[in-house]
Each structure stands twice: as structure tokens, then as C-alpha cells.
Amino acid sequence: MMTAQIKEFPGVGLRESDFEQRKVLYTEWVPNARYAWDAGVAIGRYLAELKEGRLIGVRCRHCRRTVIPPRVFCEWCFRPMDEWVPLPDTGTVNTFSLCYVTWDMRRLTEPEIPAVIDIDGTHPPVGILHLLGEVEPQAVQIGMRVQAVWKPPEERTGSILDIRYFRPVREG
Amino acid sequence: MGMRKVAVVGAGMTKFVRRALETGKELAFEAAKMALDSCELTLQQVDCVVHGTAPDAFDGVHMKGEYLADGSGAWRKPYTRCYVGGGTGVFAPIHGWYHVASGLFDICLVVCEEKMSSCQPHPQGAFLTIFDHTTERPLGPNLLWIFALEMNRYMHTYGLSKRDIALVSVKNKRNAADHPCSLLGDREITVEDVLNSEVLAWPVQRLDVSPVTDGAVAVVLAAEHVARRITDKPVWIEGVGWNLDTTYWTNRDLCYPRYVENAARMAYEMAGISEPRKQIHIAEPYDPFDYKELHHLEGLLLFDRGKAPEATALGITQRDGDLPVCPSGGLLGVGNPIAAAGLMKVAELFWQLRGEAGARQVPGQPRRGVAQAWGDLMQVGTVIVMGV
Ligand SMILES: [Zn+2]
Numbered sequence: 351m352m353t354a355q356i357k358e359f360p361g362v363g364l365r366e367s368d369f370e371q372r373k374v375l376y377t378e379w380v381p382n383a384r385y386a387w388d389a390g391v392a393i394g395r396y397l398a399e400l401k402e403g404r405l406i407g408v409r410c411r412h413c414r415r416t417v418i419p420p421r422v423f424c425e426w427c428f429r430p431m432d433e434w435v436p437l438p439d440t441g442t443v444n445t446f447s448l449c450y451v452t453w454d455m456r457r458l459t460e461p462e463i464p465a466v467i468d469i470d471g472t473h474p475p476v477g478i479l480h481l482l483g484e485v486e487p488q489a490v491q492i493g494m495r496v497q498a499v500w501k502p503p504e505e506r507t508g509s510i511l512d513i514r515y516f517r518p519v520r521e522g
Numbered sequence: 523m524g525m526r527k528v529a530v531v532g533a534g535m536t537k538f539v540r541r542a543l544e545t546g547k548e549l550a551f552e553a554a555k556m557a558l559d560s561c562e563l564t565l566q567q568v569d570c571v572v573h574g575t576a577p578d579a580f581d582g583v584h585m586k587g588e589y590l591a592d593g594s595g596a597w598r599k600p601y602t603r604c605y606v607g608g609g610t611g612v613f614a615p616i617h618g619w620y621h622v623a624s625g626l627f628d629i630c631l632v633v634c635e636e637k638m639s640s641c642q643p644h645p646q647g648a649f650l651t652i653f654d655h656t657t658e659r660p661l662g663p664n665l666l667w668i669f670a671l672e673m674n675r676y677m678h679t680y681g682l683s684k685r686d687i688a689l690v691s692v693k694n695k696r697n698a699a700d701h702p703c704s705l706l707g708d709r710e711i712t713v714e715d716v717l718n719s720e721v722l723a724w725p726v727q728r729l730d731v732s733p734v735t736d737g738a739v740a741v742v743l744a745a746e747h748v749a750r751r752i753t754d755k756p757v758w759i760e761g762v763g764w765n766l767d768t769t770y771w772t773n774r775d776l777c778y779p780r781y782v783e784n785a786a787r788m789a790y791e792m793a794g795i796s797e798p799r800k801q802i803h804i805a806e807p808y809d810p811f812d813y814k815e816l817h818h819l820e821g822l823l824l825f826d827r828g829k830a831p832e833a834t835a836l837g838i839t840q841r842d843g844d845l846p847v848c849p850s851g852g853l854l855g856v857g858n859p860i861a862a863a864g865l866m867k868v869a870e871l872f873w874q875l876r877g878e879a880g881a882r883q884v885p886g887q888p889r890r891g892v893a894q895a896w897g898d899l900m901q902v903g904t905v906i907v908m909g910v
Contacts, residue, residue, distance in 0.1 A: 356556070356702075358702075359535065359536060359537050359556075359702055359703050360536050360537070360544075360552035360553075360556070361536035361537035361538075361539055361542055361544060361549065361552065361703070361736075361737065362537075362539070362542060362543035362544065363537065363539030363540060363541065363542065363543075363705075364539070364540075364541045364542065364543050374543060378642075379582060381582060385655075387655045387656055389656055393656050393657060396657070397656070417770070417773055419654075419657050419770070421770075425768055425770070444675065444772075444776075445671045445672070445674045445675035445678065445776060446671065446674060447666070447667055447670030447671055447674060447723045447724055447725070447726070448721075448723065448724035449664070449666060449667060449670065449722070449723035449724075450721055450722060450723065450724075451664070451666065451722050451723065452664065453644070453646045453647065453650055453662075453663075453664035453665070454643045454644045454646065454647065455644055455646070461724070462662075464661070464663065464667045464670075464671065465671070466671055466675075466772045466776075476770075476772065476773040477772045477773070478657070478772050479653075479657075479658050479661060479663070479667075479772050480661065481661060492674070492675070492678045509660055510656070510657050510658070510660050510661065511660050511661070
């Protein structure tokens, strides 16, 4: 039998009304799963530096690159990284989105603006994921220069959220 | 390399629907039974079974591969489940291929099942865990972010407009109108419909995206000496490739999928393809979002970087164009039950290369096609080349 000759394929699609009219039965369950993730060596140092209001990366001399977020090994040449490199908290928008929905598809009136921000001092330029703020959504552009806006020292906990967001660099 | 030739000799699939009455096991059974029936084999003749499906978190079922084993025909057989994110649907037949190419087994049943509707209120709740738990998840990301960020980078790098990209969605949803299993086939859809659809995460709009879907697909693989007894129209697996880039995704240039190119080069070399643009007659690249089809056509070396949109606008990728792309209707049109969607592309090549695709049949008796899937943190490429 050739599949091309099959008139009716199996599978029954359900509609909302099937549930409203209780035509189908189902079971629900809510998982009870909680996790605590250890930061590890490299990201542990990264978080400690964030708490002090600083960004830090790592350099591989063999591959001649400086990257962020830090890692203990270079995944290219598979050697330990050579040194820690303090980095400025400025960078360039590599790409961004204006996001009008939450993860469960509820609408937002004001968009969130996630961006990949290439951090100054990395080589070749590489970025981190963060949010943009203090900017009109329609004014955001790829290539825009931005700077971190930090929480005050007493509010920092050693988290990526110690940076509230990145905002456009103000000239002059 | 001392490997045996392997053919696809049968295929089957369920309808792709938003929420199926059937359980995952039942969907897997329907697709697997149809695949066996299509080549007049019984389960007793199957030496081993391979399954592909998304992570356990989607279904809330731990050891989901084991849960699905009975429905996949794996009772008391050598059975493995493989998983490489969204790339799974094309990786599963590769996994089956090396079972047979190695000489270990003669006949392998490959089944991919996905029931995304179980995860409430939205399967994104499970998807979210792909982001780094310490450096990214506290920012409250959702899955659309990475697609929007990649699409924007792609558009910016090559100076593309939303209209250039929307043409893919229109083509695939129209193609899917001819697929008997499609969820979102629409013969009447226009570019304006896509451009006017709800903005989700700019530049991604509602009709740029494939739907959450339930469904299953299965294919039967056989070693050469067995394949020729089963059918007079075996479709050979001529080349396979797979490749993974770094999870430090913010350290990559998102405008080009290098890992897809690496996977394609591996598959083309095995298939003896030196000029893919001349030697590939049909392409089924992974299209969960419209820009992804373009991205992947470039990674598959079928068009120059940034040039796939122009080819789309010229009609080259239409079903009757010089290089038909997603004649099935793709994920955008047929639907996107993750692993099953990838295997649907392999099944489509099987039907197209045998001239059995009915209303979807590409003209001109195509002799070779490529299918590709993609996934994880925008980092995995899986590629299969099939020919007659
Ligand atoms: Zn290195």
C-alpha cells in the first residue's frame, strides 16, 4: 500500500468546545520541583564582581580572545583560561527585540527590551544577554552605545540583576 | 568507510493538530503502524527501534522514551531514544541509519512523537529552562527572545525587510493547504496578513511563527539487500551530518548558522555532492520561524549568505521553482510537533522522491533532496541527504 493512496490519516484534533461540554476526560498535575544551582568557579567570581559593581571576563592567550561571561576553560583549545580581565561596563547593542508578551503569552503594554550587548574590551567582540532601559523602544538601534545602570551597593546581592539594565550612553 | 547502504522503505504519520484526543503512545502507534503497513512489514521483522522526542519536562513524564516504547513497537527489542533539541526529528533517522549502516541490524523502525499540548498553560514553561540558570534566567527571558534577537541580527546584517521574510510564511502555509495532515494550511494567506499579524517580540509577529502541535511520524529503514526485497522504490540515505555550536550563544554572530554549514558539509561529502546547488533538487530546511528557512538555506550552502530572501521573492523556492523548498508546507504550515516535525521532512522527501506526494508533488521527477533540523540554544544542525 502506498501512503499517497491513504485517504484519511489518523489523529483526532480536539476543540475548546469538547472541553467545555466535557466530552473528553483528562487529569491535571502540578510538579513540585525546586532547585538550587551552585554558581561554580568562574561564574562565582563573576557574581562576586557584579556585587562590587564591576564586569570581569577571561582571556585565552593561545586563541587570543577575551570573553564574557567568564569560564574556567577555553572551549576552543580546551586548555584552562590564562587570566582574569577586568572589563568596563559599557558596550554596543549587537541585536535586540521589543517583546510584548510574557512567557505564557500574556500581553505587555510596555515592551521589555532584551538585547545582546557586546562588552567593550572583549576580543573579538562578544556579548551578554541583558535588558535595555531609559530609552524609547522605537529609538533602539543595533550599534547603539550603552552603559550599565547598577543597583546601589547596599542592594546588590551578587546577581546578574545587580545591573538593572543598560541605557544609552549620554554624550558629553 | 565500510558502511552498508541504507534505504528508507516506508513512512507514516498522524494528522498534526493543536491538541490530540490520543495520548503520545497512541499517536506513536498510529504513525508506526502506518509506516509498517506502507511497506507490508510486520513488527516481528523489525530488528530495532529508535525513538525521538522532546525533553521529559514537556510531557511531565520522566523516562518519556520508555513511556513511549510500547506505542513505538519496541516491546522486547533493542530500543534507544535520542535527543538533540529541535534537531531531534532529523537526528533520529541518522541514529537509525548508523544502527543499520554498521551492520548491526537489517531493519530499523524510527518513530518521532510530540504532544506539546500537555504542558500548561504553555509549553514555553518547559522551554524556559534552556537559558543559563545563573546568568540569564533571572532576567525573565522567554523563548521568543532568542528568535527575535537572531532574526533582528540577520535582517540587520543583510539589510532585509520584514516583507522579504514574510514571503516564506506565505509560501509554506499555502503549500500546506495540499497536505492532508496540516494544521495551518491556508491557500488564501497574503504577505499583508503576516505583516499585520500581532507583534509578539519585534521583529517576530504571530504569523512568522509555527504553532504548538501534537503529532507523530515514523519511517522504516532497511539495509540494501533487504530494502530491494521490500520495495522496488527504495529511497537511499546518501549522506548524514550533525554539528553543535557553543552554548555561549551571546558570543556568536547570530547572522549565520555555521554549525548547519558544518553538518551540511559532512552530509554532502558522504553523499559525494560537490555542487549542492546543482545536485540538490528539493530542500526541506527547518522552518519553525519564517526567517529560519532562509537562514538554513544559506547554512546548507544552497544560496549565498543573505541571498535566500531574494531567491524566495523570485519564486525559485516555490513548489514549481528551480529549487522547491518545503513543498510539504513545513513547520509553518503543517505544524510543529518538535521531533515529529523534523521527521515529517524526511517522510516528505521519501514521498516526493518516489513520486507519491499527490497534490504536493514537485514536478520534474526530483532525484535528490536534503532535509535539515535545528534546535537547542540556536546551536545544533542535523542534515540528511536522500536520493533515488
Ligand atoms: Zn583557547
